[in-house]
Amino acid sequence: METIQQLLNEILDIDFIQGIISNPRTKDGILKMKVRPVEMKDGLYFQCESFTKTQAFHENLKAEEAAERLANSMSEFRQMQLSTKTMNYTVLISKKGKVTIQKKRQQGEVRAAELSHNRSKRYILQEGIAVPFLQDLGVMTAEGKIVKSRFDKFRQINRFLEFIEDILPQLDKGRELTILDFGCGKSYLTFAMYYYLHELKKYDIRVVGLDLKKDVIEHCSRLAEKYGYEKLTFLVGDIADYEGVQEVDMVVTLHACDTATDYALAKAIGWNAKVILSVPCCQHELNGQIQAKELAPIMDYGLLKERFAALVTDGLRAKYLEASGYDTQVLEFIDMEHTPKNILLRAVKTGKADQEAGEAVKQCEAFLGADPTLGKLLGFDRE
Template sequence: MSLDEANAAPLSRFADLLTQALAQGRCDKLVLANYQGDDAQLGPDLQRVLARPVQLKGAPHLSLVLRYPTKDITRNLPLANGIQQVMAWAQARSFRNAHLHTPTEEVQLAFSKKGKASVRVGKPSNAEAAQARAEAAAAGRPGSAAVVSAPVDTTSAGHNRDKHRFLELSRPFLHELGVTDANGQLIPAMSRKWKQINKFVEVFAAALARSPLADQQEIHVVDFGSGKGYLTFAIHDWLRHSMGRDARVTGVELRDELVQLCQRVIGKLKLDGMDYEQGDVRDYHPAALNVMIALHACDVATDYAIHLGIRAGAEIIMCSPCCHKQIRPQLLSPHPLRPILQHGIHLGQEAEMLTDGLRALLLDAAGYDTQVFEFISLEHTNKNKMILAVKRAKAKSPDEVINQIRDIKAFYGIHEQCLESLLKADGLLPA
């Protein structure tokens, strides 16, 4: 019996298990490892292939990420074509191992040194299973764990949850930005930043799954005040290389030295669909915008960012406000709160709560489902509040919310709020 004849049965079994897992929505990921370097089309430098099921324009596809030392190439194929491609590589023995991960088992296709194929089915480790479920939930795949409709409470997350990551430390941009060392190991001083990056992607993934963008292939993201670009690069990497989306991500930053730094990283890594520009949210006009991000925009800069997102029709708006100077000098201390608000710290906290509460209500009135929550615990950053708004599929009357805004302003003596003024000037809210 020839080697090809001997391998026919295990290859057929693996193909059946892969096809069944994909059809039943149980495929969390597929990893093709130990590349043999003998495929002329793939080239000699390929490290491995990562495959995940995705929905593109309402149709199931297999997203194949070809990982090279300095770049990733994503190919999105219709499901049948994707399975055919994977099995063609398997039959050619281009990879020594293939690992199919599902919530309940791990299927391994392995080739011996002599090229003989074998299939082994076992149970995944608890950590692998939990990570696979988190990734499946974020992707919103049929048959996977339900996608959370609200952000995860970071203060009550269990011990194991700290180990779940939406990105891998091996990603090249992390080394270029100083998060990892030359060996791809986390630099201890960057551990808090690493946790923040992953939490941000987790929140974004849940919002994306329940937004009108869930099945949209092309996504335009603009990140205002993007700084050194930790989160900007992370969103680009997750969208393009983990999810297989045609993402266009632009970082907008005032400081020229940071713009130049990030442009150098983009050029060095040859990142498609990413750009860094110098600009200010008050006068920046993006050509297209689906996701508007503004973290730590000071005082009314947050209002201008939200206004830009609403005006551009962004499906997702993510803000982490910083400073709340406009409202505080306007505040009255109404009875019976006067004895409490005589303390400056309490007055500042009240101003912060009112400012962000009014922003959330104004987003609600503009057609968004809005949440205000703790983004990441205070041990990691003192700027930890997130305003997350996802555009509604169906419009509803804003009258009730507008009346609530009016009553709150009257109670506290607030005569002007920046976002409200901007929306009224544009006719997006009744004057």
């Protein structure tokens, strides 16, 4: 990691804005790291923040120490994004350890980093900057202040945008990108995604939101027109039947109920989507299929059976994605409208199918006596 440490030694100074290390090689331990400059009594330090599934750890290091710490951490990750006042850097590491560094000059004026040590959490959508769709949601006032009773919604929207921030290197900024949002509902996250990618990050995107509720779609269409979001379209339709595109860049499916998630994932894979973000819900299918006698002590209790079946369903979905050529993570997503915490599946296309994952799925399904919809849609025969 000498090349990475050399880069960090060059840019960790007062002009450094932030760094994000993501896409871990394992699903245990540290899942993400962030670094930013902080001004302390004895000079400039760099605050390194490490996140596990349940905890966050902080340490303040001098520039050389921070460069060494971050460079060594890259042995456990696949990508790093770095920003200074003049440049953006993307560091990618292949499975064989090859390091690729891409750099691009900043466009326009860039705000200097906030150097306060005891600053409040820095959200992607910040308080004080009025955002039209947040005002209509009742999350923000016309002056840009967050409504106290809606702060959980504000936090959830920002958390969702953080998941997108991590995969920006996978999205081509030199052409129009197509993004589909299945089961978009009231579409507050759809609007957030469009605002973040198009208005803040200046990506050329075309977003299609699909839902079965005609009145909801009509309302969202009116809002898109009101905001001047010309490439944000809402349609009434079923996930399983939608045929409006040949290929897509990203598919988002949030709370598509039960097997509707499976149809959305199968569609995404068939369209060679580079990125898939899915928050499943109401995973009922396997609850009625699991027959393993060895699990009878658990299955005798309806609540435990329901939760077990839901976890198994999403675990198998993740493995099906890996078997279909996607690097897949199972992440925790804060959702105040359904349950306190949900699972989010984030998949990035590698093009290299994991045959071991496919075999593991078959063995697991055989043991459970289950035959999930996604496997059938993808043509994974269990013999």
